[in-house]
Every structure is written in C-alpha cells, then in structure tokens.
Amino acid sequence: xxxxxxxxxxxxxxxxxxxxxxxxxxxxxxxxxxxxxxxxxxxxxxxxxxxxxxxxxxxxxxxxxxxxxxxxxxxxxxxxxxxxxxxxxxxxxxxxxxxxxxxxxxxxxxxxxxxxxxxxxxxxxxxxx
Amino acid sequence: xxxxxxxxxxxxxxxxxxxxxxxxxxxxxxxxxxxxxxxxxxxxxxxxxxxxxxxxxxxxxxxxxxxxxxxxxxxxxxxxxxxxxxxxxxxxxxxxxxxxxxxxxxxxxxxxxxxxxxxxxxxxxxxxx
DNA sequence: CTTGACCTTCCCCTTGCAGTAACCTTGAGG
DNA sequence: CCTCAAGGTTACTGCAAGGGGAAGGTCAAG
Numbered sequence: 001x002x003x004x005x006x007x008x009x010x011x012x013x014x015x016x017x018x019x020x021x022x023x024x025x026x027x028x029x030x031x032x033x034x035x036x037x038x039x040x041x042x043x044x045x046x047x048x049x050x051x052x053x054x055x056x057x058x059x060x061x062x063x064x065x066x067x068x069x070x071x072x073x074x075x076x077x078x079x080x081x082x083x084x085x086x087x088x089x090x091x092x093x094x095x096x097x098x099x100x101x102x103x104x105x106x107x108x109x110x111x112x113x114x115x116x117x118x119x120x121x122x123x124x125x126x127x128x129x
Numbered sequence: 130x131x132x133x134x135x136x137x138x139x140x141x142x143x144x145x146x147x148x149x150x151x152x153x154x155x156x157x158x159x160x161x162x163x164x165x166x167x168x169x170x171x172x173x174x175x176x177x178x179x180x181x182x183x184x185x186x187x188x189x190x191x192x193x194x195x196x197x198x199x200x201x202x203x204x205x206x207x208x209x210x211x212x213x214x215x216x217x218x219x220x221x222x223x224x225x226x227x228x229x230x231x232x233x234x235x236x237x238x239x240x241x242x243x244x245x246x247x248x249x250x251x252x253x254x255x256x257x258x
Numbered sequence: 259c260t261t262g263a264c265c266t267t268c269c270c271c272t273t274g275c276a277g278t279a280a281c282c283t284t285g286a287g288g
Numbered sequence: 289c290c291t292c293a294a295g296g297t298t299a300c301t302g303c304a305a306g307g308g309g310a311a312g313g314t315c316a317a318g
Contacts (some may be wrong), residue, residue, distance in 0.1 A: 056226075
C-alpha cells in the first residue's frame with residue numbers, strides 16, 4: 001500500500017514515515033514507479049513505533065525496542081529496564097511541571113488582572129519569586 | 130561585569146547570554162576591548178528572564194513579559210492572560226505525561242523482567258496497548 | 259486529453275542553546 | 289620582558305523529529 005494509507009493506519013504522518021526511512025528505522029519496498037510500498041508487516045512495525053512514541057520513547061529508543069522485538073534471544077529484563085528508565089524520566093518531568101504549575105498558579109492568583117499597570121506577576125518575576 | 134559573572138548571578142550560561150543578545154532580547158554594553166559589559170540592571174533583567182524560563186515560558190513569551198514589564202501603561206490583565214495561557218499548556222502537558230506514566234506502569238508491571246524472551250511489553254507494543 | 263489527487267526528491271525552518279575552532283586580552287608569576 | 293592559563297570574541301555546526309513548500313513524475317477517472 002502507498003505511504004498515506006500506511007501512515008493513516010498507523011496514526012502517523014507521511015512525513016514521519018519518510019523520516020523513519022532516512023534514519024533507517026523502516027525501509028519499505030519500492031514499486032516500479034518509485035513509490036514506497038508498505039507491506040502489512042511494515043504497517044505493524046509502524047504501529048509499534050507509534051505506540052512506543054506515544055509512551056514517550058525517543059526514536060532511538062524505539063529502535064532499541066524494535067531490535068529487542070525482533071531478537072528471539074532477547075531477555076524480557078532488557079525491555080523492562082528501558083520501560084523503567086522511561087518511567088523515571090517521565091516522573092522527573094512530572095515533578096518539574098508540577099512545580100511550574102504551582103508557581104504559575106501563585107503568580108496568577110496574586111494578580112488582579114485589571115486595567116491597572118500594578119502587576120504582582122511582573123514584580124515577582126522582577127524580584128525573587 | 131563580564132559575561133560569566135553575569136551569567137552566574139542570573140543562573141544562566143554564557144552561551145545563553147550571547148544567544149539572548151543575537152535575538153535582541155538583551156543588548157549589553159561593550160568595553161573598549163570588545164568584551165560585553167553587563168550592568169546591574171542587565172543582571173536584573175537576566176534574572177527576570179531566568180525566572181520566566183523556569184516557569185515554562187518560551188523565549189518569545191519572555192520577550193512579551195519583558196515588554197509589559199517595561200511598559201508603564203501596561204494592564205495587569207495582559208500579564209495575567211499570558212500566565213493563564215501558560216498554565217493551560219502546562220496542564221495539558223501534565224495530562225499527557227500522566228497518561229504515559231500510567232501506560233508505562235502497566236507495561237512494566239505486566240512484564241516478568243527475567244532472562245526469558247517472553248515479554249509482555251513487546252507484545253503489547255506489537256498489538257494494541 | 260485533461261484534471262486532480264497522489265507520489266517523488268530536495269531544501270529550509272523550528273527551539274534554545276551546546277560544542278568546537280581559531281583567534282584576542284588580561285593578569286599573575288618567573 | 290616573556291609566558292601561560294584563564295578569560296573573552298566571532299563563526300560555524302549540530303541536536304530532535306519532523307513540518308512546509310517547491311518542482312516535477314504518476315495514476316485513475318471522465
């Protein structure tokens with residue numbers, strides 16, 4: 001099948017599929033007209049990629065996951081470790097965002113938000129928050 | 130004062146300060162030797178920038194905040210709106226991360242993590258999660 | 259035959275700097 | 289006076305993960 005259909009089935013963009021090809025993540029076959037031809041297997045791989053990306057894995061990490069997926073001698077320990085590491089990163093980002101949110105909430109609540117130039121947000125940013 | 134001292138006082142890198150200059154966010158004076166000379170006012174501005182960045186504002190948004198900060202005819206309403214919008218973005222990111230976390234937690238918990246090739250993580254990524 | 263919807267490659271743009279190279283300046287010490 | 293390390297300067301490249309758009313080939317339908 002052609003690129004846009006494959007992209008749609010995998011929940012990705014055509015641009016992304018072309019990109020994955022340039023970085024050697026997935027090489028579809030080519031028809032006589034030069035068009036990319038994605039097999040059903042390719043689409044499954046693309047779905048794998050899409051799901052892993054949606055879980056927060058970077059493309060290079062997806063490459064590792066795919067390698068494990070294809071390796072019959074893999075150890076589930078390895079995949080689990082990747083997931084646990086990603087979990088820690090996500091947790092870290094959550095903490096950062098929560099602090100930002102708290103700070104922003106405090107700023108917003110301290111500001112009248114009227115037409116006066118007096119603004120607690122700007123003065124707190126100008127001094128210590 | 131020279132760039133690295135200014136950077137240190139603001140909690141930023143020298144590279145960042147040079148970058149802010151190239152994008153016309155903050156133009157320090159220059160000494161006869163060509164060195165950048167940061168005034169105390171400059172450092173305060175840099176601290177403003179650093180705090181706003183730490184709250185999640187993009188550099189272009191910081192530029193707007195700075196413009197408001199310098200505008201005596203500003204309305205606190207405008208600053209508050211920027212903060213509220215940022216809050217919504219942060220909230221959105223938090224939701225996304227929370228879903229990722231849940232999904233990853235589920236994947237990790239379903240996997241034995243031993244030396245067997247049987248791996249629930251990989252099979253769930255390969256089929257629907 | 260033509261039209262419009264696909265497809266192709268190629269190149270620039272994004273964010274916020276970090277890294278590196280090649281080259282000045284400055285202050286301290288022998 | 290000379291040197292050397294620790295600063296400073298510009299300029300260029302690179303990162304992640306594609307998006308946008310140009311210029312041109314292909315395909316199916318009317």
